[in-house]
Amino acid sequence: MGVISGINEPQQSQASVYAGSNGMLHRASNGMRGTRLFGPAHGPASTIANSGSANPIGAILAAADLLDVAANKPAYAARIRSAVSTVIGAGLRTADIAEAGCVRVSTALMGDAIVRAL
Numbered sequence: 001m002g003v004i005s006g007i008n009e010p011q012q013s014q015a016s017v018y019a020g021s022n023g024m025l026h027r028a029s030n031g032m033r034g035t036r037l038f039g040p041a042h043g044p045a046s047t048i049a050n051s052g053s054a055n056p057i058g059a060i061l062a063a064a065d066l067l068d069v070a071a072n073k074p075a076y077a078a079r080i081r082s083a084v085s086t087v088i089g090a091g092l093r094t095a096d097i098a099e100a101g102c103v104r105v106s107t108a109l110m111g112d113a114i115v116r117a118l
Helices: 009-019 057-070 074-089 107-117
Strands: 026-030 036-040
Touching: 026 057, 036 057, 057 074, 057 107, 074 107
Parallel strands: none
Antiparallel strands: 026 036
């Protein structure tokens, strides 16, 4: 599980170097009385909302962690993680992780590709 929990912003920035982008990072927070929150490490990315350039992978991997940890559905979580790996392996990239030789896609197209890979 690739959950980041309890780190501050400078540590998150350092972690994004390993992941390639903040858009790839996801986190889980354990609250009082057993509540848990899962989401992309970067939060809502409101500065780029509706631009089609946000990377949905952090949010998608957070959903996989929710299924794995909170819903005790590790097989479903594994399918989602595998779909993300398949799409990245096929060379699709959002703007934040685009590199030479890869196909640059929008937020929606990345999400659609991951759903198809399921």
